[in-house]
Amino acid sequence: MTRILRDADADVTSLQGATVGVFGFGNQGSAQALCLRDAGLDVRVFVRPGGPSGARARAEQFEPSPLEALEACDVVAVLVPDEAQRGVLEGSIGPRVKRGALLVLAHGFAVREEPLAIREDLDVALVGPLGPGTLLRERFLEGRGLPGLFAIVRNATGSAETRALGYAAALGMTRAGLLTTNLEEEVVSDLFAEQVVLVGGVVELIRAAWETLVSGGVAEEIAYYSCVQELKQIMDIVAREGPAGMRGRISGTAKYGGLTRGPRLVGAAAREEMRRILDEIRDGRFAAEWMEERAAGSSRLTGLLRDEAAHPMEEVGHRVREELGGGVAAPRGGVEGGGG
Template sequence: MAQINFGGTVENVVTREEFPLETALETLKNETIAVIGYGVQGPGQSLNMRENGFNVIVGQRKGKTYDKAVADGWVPGETLFEIEEALEKGTIICFLLSDAAQIELWPTVKAALKPGKSLYFSHGFGVTYKEKTGIVPPADVDVFLVAPKGSGTSLRRLFVEGKGLNSSFAVYQDASGNARNKCIAMGIGVGSGYLFETDFYKEVTSDLTGERGTLMGAIQGIFAAQYEVLRANGHSPSEAFNETVEELTQSLMPLVAENGMDWMYANCSTTAQRGALDWWKPFRDATKPVFEQLYNSVKTQEQAEISITRNSQPDYREKLEVELAELRDSEMWQAGAAVRNLRPERS
């Protein structure tokens, strides 16, 4: 493992230099990796592993998602199977269904976990909240996770570009004595940029906080607040959207990703710099209590209970579509659709 200084704190991380793809392939050369679920993470992880040379199969029920797997090159009866058959054939079971679907399918998965097999997750939810989910792995199987820090779409896109998406990894149960190496090999196989170690509890609490916070919930709330203030003061939808979203996502965030927030500031006007430096702390002070409330809600398992209860309802998909439509049909994101259509095509 490599020791890296993160802002004064030294962490051990795994890079492709310490654990190259060849080592990962050797570690898993006798394994059949069965990816169960072809929804959010399934396509990116399975396609990346397949192209990296691993022995991968997919388990998916018949339907639109099954058809998508066929379109992606998975061959029925050879590399694409019904879930039960894939579970029997697999030695590493990649349980990549949604949290609610994992609860429903767990009895089937558990029955297929024969001694010596491995159970792989990309989220610590099911095992961490086992009292609520009922997901308690048998003692004679390895249990570990690799959690890419982004969507499956981003994982795939960066892999195709020859890059990588950073991932956390954790071992929950080491029945074989080799779970850690298998876990790291899986992380390299799915296309991680580098791997940092955590545990199942820390993964799920940081993940739930991040999704509800700066990654999705908070950013939408901040977008909406600024957009509404600009519109209330007479600015056009185009001006309000460009100043709120487009400039951030298309111009400024790539600079932050490239070389940090201070570098982005340094590449903006002195007027912009002065305003940003004056206002970031008031925004921090205003929002930090909300983040503390959010983290406590995750820590007390309130957020887990809400997710399990609501996402397990039979009409969940219909209710979800209504809530997504509220975003999609809002003036801000209708303006966004128009702005995206006006972006010039690259030749």
């Protein structure tokens, strides 16, 4: 069972006087660098030369440092895309980082899939925010913090946990709570959830449902609103109160229809496919396939993205958002005890 680490478990002074290097100034890099600076740490930002991140960092009053400055950093957060991390960790950063420094990662993909040749004297920790960088920053500014996952990958110095918790505390994450995990669990759960639920299963489900309704004669906009916009409203309740709590806020018709039809869709065949997807993640087949795709220039991914953008549902969605302002009305299932 996981433990939840909070402010009381973290020694916020453990990084006092420390210099923290943030490598990458994208989603997580920019958010984390800003929070760490606001927390009073001496932050250096590292970006690859020639990319757009230099200008983005300067706009936030960070002057990007030359790689040599890594030698002064006690902590280095590697916040570049997962598929680029191996090159960065083994190439640009590895040889230059100060002896005994702590390397922080926000996701364990690169380290779990291909054991990295990271110097033995370095501590390695996973501080994985459970949400995008923009939300991490927003919650930090609100004084609430974003929850996250926490694991020590290597404790070479004996102070990996203290320093990594200090890092998470500086981001405000121990205010919300850190769930302890390990590399395997973090990577498998993250990949499985995104593929099967968050950005795989759910999106495919709404597209198939939209196509079915439209081919059944329902107006495109109404099909879109019903299958896409209302999803957020229901999921907000699920996030607050869980699936069973959500049932208490919808009509009897919606309850009965959902509980009898949902399992027909996610039946034995879908569950069997989920198990296959989990196996592909666990045994490394998914990672190998993705790395091969990257190495070949990501042409399959580019084609899939192009097809998705050209799907007629996208244009309808644009119209619905424009004309109905994104839609925040209560779902017709009868949320808060209403109709349906």
